[in-house]
Amino acid sequence: MPGAKRRAEAAKTERREQILRAARDVFARRGYHHATIDDIVARAGVARGTFYLYFEDKRAVFSELIDRFAAQITQSIQRIVTDDPARPVVQQVRDNIRAIVGTCLSERTMTKILFTDAVGVDSDFDRKLAAFYESAVQLLTESLKEGQSLGIVGEGEPRVLAYLTIGALKELLYQAVTLGFAEETADVLTQQMFSFLSGGYLRFRSTDAPPRPRPRPRR
Amino acid sequence: MPGAKRRAEAAKTERREQILRAARDVFARRGYHHATIDDIVARAGVARGTFYLYFEDKRAVFSELIDRFAAQITQSIQRIVTDDPARPVVQQVRDNIRAIVGTCLSERTMTKILFTDAVGVDSDFDRKLAAFYESAVQLLTESLKEGQSLGIVGEGEPRVLAYLTIGALKELLYQAVTLGFAEETADVLTQQMFSFLSGGYLRFRSTDAPPRPRPRPRR
DNA sequence: CCTAACAGTGACGTCAGCGTCAGTCTCGGG
């Protein structure tokens, strides 16, 4: 029977997933460093030895979880194109923010893990993560540079702007997930983030402030 | 001799400091979780037992380091007053940003530790830290509300704005410290942060964007 | 029905890091 092999294959994959899910929950609850293999196998309902049939060690499961989540986020971001009149850049920017917010709100557990435990696991892992992070910063920096030359992005060191942007977004997402905001708030958060990027919030009568547009009263 | 006792006292304090410094350096190099008591005493040049004469355990040293640093940051922030014509609010905001940036740049090691290791130490410690963090958010949120009623701060949920602000600042500081920016860049960073808060950076012809001021061309 | 292949098990030996404490050293007061 050729189906037998296939069924066995599927069962193995499912077991793997089962362990991954258990690990994810345990990491979220106890934090990477306090989580033990025993916690994970207990949660997954398998024996200690079984874990080692599927993963090298704790670090390996963690790594796989993060890799998947990182890929999920990366996928949700669309590179911005400036030559499509049907899709204004504003909308594309908004869509990207929205997509990231949506992904994080639908994967709260992983979001929390990514933001609280991913740093300090291991120096190798830290390097890998830093590389991923750097590529995100790089992408945004490039986009900002391009935006500046198109007059869509204001003056300022692009890389610094990228840090500020990512930092703000990270914090917003972290809090949203931690405080348990409903998934429906995604649009509101996107709006707030977008408006923050568009105009900041400080409004001074342009005295000694740097050359910047003065706000007009609403409407 | 009454001075004898005092000298002994001073020696003890100095020893304590010596261990604290060693611990700080070890935490920065290896991260909280990978740092061992042996690492710390080796660096401090004292025996294992001595450590326990001064601190309960690893967590206690760490806690003291963080407490001191948190106090240092808290001190550097001045509550904003709106009724002193000699000190415009703009300047006070700027000064606060500048003070925080300055503190973090002059205490790079602690800044790095605070941002990378402080979360996930221990659930008690996490709670303490969350409380400190919350008080900062609270303070900023209140200020923003007040600012809104004075027309200095634009519309938006104050608490969300607080998260965005703190997130941006955190990331900026973390990167500045990690990438080893010179202390002289403090003013530049302050300027960038301030200008980010003042006007964001996205500039769109006001088509479908939310009601916001349209940028005037510079000068 | 038998058995080989293989997934799953969990008791076991190992070890890193911890906190202790009996003993040593130092130094100031008598």
Next chain:
DNA sequence: CCCGAGACTGACGCTGACGTCACTGTTAGG
């Protein structure tokens, strides 16, 4: 000069988590 208080030391025993491996259970093919 001697003694005792107290700072300091580091070898020691303990523990909790790890990864292994000899064994057990299951199932498909003969």
